[in-house]
Amino acid sequence: MNTPIPPARSDVTMRAGLLTAPRVLDPQARLAVPRPGPGELLVRVLASGICGSDLAAYRGTHPYKVAPIVLGHEFCGTVTEIGGELGADDGEFALGDLVCSAAFSPCDTCVECRRGAPHLCTDRRNLSHEGWQGSFAEYVLLRRNMTHRLPPGTDPVAGALVEPLSIGLHAVRLAGPGAGRSVAVLGSGTIGLSCLLAARRLGFGPAVCVDAGPAKARLAEAAGAAGYVDARTGSPSPAEVAELVCGRLGGERAETVFVSAGYPGVLDQAVAALRPGGTIVVVSYFDAPVPADLNALVGREARVLFSSLSVPDDFRRVISWLADGTLDPLPLVTHHFPLDDVEEAMSVLDSPAPPAAHTAPTGKVMLRIGGAA
Numbered sequence: 001m002n003t004p005i006p007p008a009r010s011d012v013t014m015r016a017g018l019l020t021a022p023r024v025l026d027p028q029a030r031l032a033v034p035r036p037g038p039g040e041l042l043v044r045v046l047a048s049g050i051c052g053s054d055l056a057a058y059r060g061t062h063p064y065k066v067a068p069i070v071l072g073h074e075f076c077g078t079v080t081e082i083g084g085e086l087g088a089d090d091g092e093f094a095l096g097d098l099v100c101s102a103a104f105s106p107c108d109t110c111v112e113c114r115r116g117a118p119h120l121c122t123d124r125r126n127l128s129h130e131g132w133q134g135s136f137a138e139y140v141l142l143r144r145n146m147t148h149r150l151p152p153g154t155d156p157v158a159g160a161l162v163e164p165l166s167i168g169l170h171a172v173r174l175a176g177p178g179a180g181r182s183v184a185v186l187g188s189g190t191i192g193l194s195c196l197l198a199a200r201r202l203g204f205g206p207a208v209c210v211d212a213g214p215a216k217a218r219l220a221e222a223a224g225a226a227g228y229v230d231a232r233t234g235s236p237s238p239a240e241v242a243e244l245v246c247g248r249l250g251g252e253r254a255e256t257v258f259v260s261a262g263y264p265g266v267l268d269q270a271v272a273a274l275r276p277g278g279t280i281v282v283v284s285y286f287d288a289p290v291p292a293d294l295n296a297l298v299g300r301e302a303r304v305l306f307s308s309l310s311v312p313d314d315f316r317r318v319i320s321w322l323a324d325g326t327l328d329p330l331p332l333v334t335h336h337f338p339l340d341d342v343e344e345a346m347s348v349l350d351s352p353a354p355p356a357a358h359t360a361p362t363g364k365v366m367l368r369i370g371g372a373a
Contacts, residue, residue: 016137017342017367019067022060023350025343031070031133034141036083041093041142043101046156048135049074049164049333050365052189055349057128061287065128072135073103073127076150076159077370080139098150100162102315103127105143118145119170119309136342138370148315151323157336157366158322161190161329164364166314168194168260171283171307173314175256178203184245184254184273185209185225187261188216190364191283193223193332195258200224201327204256208248210241210269211261215361222331231269238265238272245273254278262286271296283307334363342367 018029036042051074057065065071079097093099104126106118113121125143128134132141150159172178172195183204185192188211196207200223209220210229217228227248231241246253253275259266259282267290270280280302297304321327337345345365 014138038084040083042081043077045077045369047160048072048367070133074163075135076156102146105146165318166310169198170310172198180205181255183207184257192260238268241269242272279303335365
């Protein structure tokens with residue numbers, strides 16, 4: 001069973017961007033610095049990305065992340081305190097280590113944890129839930145079983161991207177060996193582009209990204225897409241999207257389709273863009289039940305998989321790619337803000353500019369917090 005979060009210090013405070021109500025962030029909030037207990041680490045946050053789930057909580061639509069709470073789970077920081085009796089070095093982590101983290105701590109005892117699937121833990125604890133404050137703050141409390149050491153000198157922004165990159169990698173690994181298989185990615189946000197980066201790194205073939213508006217084309221191209229389809233132009237039907245995808249892939253439908261957006265009709269587009277016998281991996285969450293044309297899936301003998309979060313080995317592999325220089329995620333980041341401007345940072349995602357040819361794209365929005373400038 002997961003133990004409760006230990007009490008915070010009452011005499012030491014930190015700055016935090018506190019969500020006090022839907023669409024109300026207090027960038028000047030001062031909260032008590034958490035006190036690490038056995039099996040826990042106190043981490044000074046350097047950079048923290050804003051995730052789609054943070055945006056949902058900000059809007060008041062997230063199922064369990066509700067105000068008052070500090071959001072944020074995509075981050076990089078340095079270990080400043082180690083809980084328990086081992087002091088400055090517990091054999092796994094040491095003071096000053098650069099680390100990133102999963103968004104949750106598994107219980108380590110349930111059936112799913114014991115079979116090596118901690119991402120499916122039935123008793124996991126999540127950041128930004130039940131009083132466990134997230135990373136839009138100067139410090140965040142972590143448990144060892146969710147924390148990963150980064151190589152010294154890793155760019156803190158790249159370190160903060162490891163968590164979403166691990167989710168993309170997990171989805172791609174579920175799809176099976178790359179072996180040149182063509183790809184369509186429906187949704188060119190951070191998770192979709194993380195799928196693209198992982199697919200390219202694992203030997204998949206040419207990839208086409210689909211999203212709404214031409215501005216996202218620049219992000220897709222920077223991540224290595226061979227083509228881009230604007231699904232907003234003329235509200236194209238699934239057949240029209242499939243035709244455009246085929247045009248970008250040399251006349252063939254995609255062998256693998258990653259669904260990383262929840263806009264209406266995205267599953268119909270995925271089926272239409274998939275070649276017979278291909279694989280669809282759904283890595284997006286949806287705001288409401290989604291209808292699906294099961295006859296079309298049967299007719300294509302489609303293999304449909306669903307991907308949730310990631311496992312420690314996904315983190316280790318992404319970190320190794322950062323260390324050897326074979327993965328550069330920094331082009332995914334388009335905006336940087338200090339913690340004091342967390343309201344403005346969130347508004348960039350909450351009210352994006354209308355898509356136009358001259359509009360700069362909005363990709364990952366990053367908070368620079370503890371000396372990560």
